[in-house]
Amino acid sequence: MGPGGSHGWPAPSPRAWPSTAAVVPETLCVLASKQCVRLAFCFDCSNARCRPSSSLVAKPTVQGGDSMLKEEVRKHWEKETCGTRYGSAENRRVYFDELSAARYTLEPHIQTFADFPASKGKSVLEIGVGAGADFLNWCVHAGHATGLDLTQSAVDLTRERLILNSVPTSRYALFAADAEDLPFDNGVFDLVYSWGTLHHTPDTERSLAEAFRVLKPGGTIKLMVYHAQSWTGLYLYLRFGVARGRLRASTRELIGQHLESPGTKAYLPQEIEALLRLVGFSDISAYTQLGPSDLLRVARSEKYESALYRFIWGVYPRWLVRLAGHRYGLYLLVRAGKGAGRPARDQGDDALTPTSEEWA
DSSP: OOTTTTTTOOOOOOOOOOOOOOOOOGGGOTTTTTOOOOOGGGTTOSOGGGOOOGGGSOOOOSTTOOHHHHHHHHHHHHHSOTTGGGOOOSSHHHHHHHHHHHHHHHOTHHHHHHOGGGGTTOEEEEEOOTTSHHHHHHHHHSSEEEEEESOHHHHHHHHHHHHHTTOOGGGEEEEEOOTTSOOSOSSOEEEEEEESOTTTSSOHHHHHHHHHHHEEEEEEEEEEEEESSSHHHHHHIIIIIGGGTOTTOOHHHHHHHHSSSTTOOEEOHHHHHHHHHHTTOEEEEEEEEOOTTTTTOSOOOGGGOSHHHHHHHHHOOHHHHHHHTTTTOSEEEEEEESSSSOOOOOOOOOOOSOOGGGGO
16 A cells, blocks of 8 residues: 555645643753753753753654664564563463463553443454453453554464454454554544554654544544653663763663664653644543553563673662652553543553453
8 A cells, every 4th residue: 555545544744843841850950060961851951951952852754654664663573572471371371361460460550541341332443452461351341342463473362362262253353554554444433542552653643643533533542652751761871871871862762772662752741742633632631650661570581681680670779769659650641532522531440351251
């Protein structure tokens, strides 16, 4: 398909990025008396010398996204679907249960934010199904669930999970597809949900425009993207900035280079709100949340298995991170609506992984 896709949706043109007005305490500004090292923490702080260059502000990418970067992103997640390192059982049903247990233990806020039971009778689209833990819950509660992922491995894993849980095929559809070019007609979903996915695609603005297009009037988008002012970003700055003599590197730059797939982006709340408004959303709310990487509670990948990283994991001041609260959490949870009227507030739910009996 061409840049507009088969549905004829025009590719967004580059836009001027709106100004922000965040004020961050000056105590977070490093070397403010001489030259700011331009951490994301210093974004638009009250010290005039700590203004970052325009290159540090997340901007829309070129029309259609960067195909080479997108292929790198696809290869990264084809190699290891998100969250799969938390399962080890040979029995596949038990393996998927391990993945779900780890996900909802490390990220208990997902169940409150998603509010799966509130989707009863609704048509839900999940962008970025991963190993399918959330998608299984959408299949239980929604009228119909549609899931897509850039990688075939994620689609295959999710389908396997659903089969093992005896989910009727009439309740869902799965696609390997691009979030920047959704293969759906206009206005077909009541809810678009995406947890930690859209900051990985090269043209996040275009993916949000596509989500807006496929939502029904009055529909809702719920998404999590990464927050630029986070403990995770500070850790990356110390490890890959200070430790390597790159004092002028920004946390955004280092997140893009060292956090998961290449080109990962991070935003301030007012930036993601402005981006959503640019593509048509309204009634936008956003708040930050500590993630497991802020507390270094994640399972280490191969590149972090050295003695140095085991030492860092052991001495990391988790008590201090918890004491500071969620203000500098990596997760930026966002909700917005299409059309008039503010969506009802999430009520949360304790349901995690359903059993086969729940399909009756």
